[in-house]
Amino acid sequence: MKKDFYELTYILNPVLEDEKLSEIVSYINNLIEESNGETVEVDEWGVKKLAYEIDNKSTGYYVNLYFKAPAEAIELIERNLRIHDDVLRYLTLKYDPKMLRHYELRAKGELPSFFEEETEEKVEEED
């Protein structure tokens, strides 16, 4: 079966207890596994301040994960995220070759640095 590479980020209600949070995270991961997908990387950013309030909450628990799954699985996962009361936001992205290269570079820690130029300039100014 053809599987594509996806990225999913979602924001959970930060008011919940730690157990409940990890329960939801593993519930989502199970959902992917059950629909013939495989999770590649799960990165829990933890509680972060939101740039604006969502449902009167000023912080959110961010979870960022990468997975491979057949296209049909996405519908199921998104539906479950949509009806889940504790999920404030979710965003699924399908990766194209450009994004995949970006992901691989990031995984190797070889992302082209955007800020390099700036430090060089500073050195020049000091001279």
Add this chain to the structure above:
Amino acid sequence: MINNPSHPKKGNLKSKDCKFSKAGIEYIDYKQTDILERFINDQGKMLPRRVTGTSAGHQRQLSKAVKRARYMALIPYVTENMR
């Protein structure tokens, strides 16, 4: 933003080259808010290409990334002008 010393509108822009092409960036990630914040003003609006010198293709990618980051509450849609 207002406290960003390398903000293009602070007269720090030395070249009109596209910074993304220069750095060899292929995909602008909405999660890298430190990069995105250099291309929005203190109201949270995107800076025009004529100010930042970004290439057309990268500007399109950037706008997509900014919109995704706004949706995920990583950067604000609007900020009130402090004054």
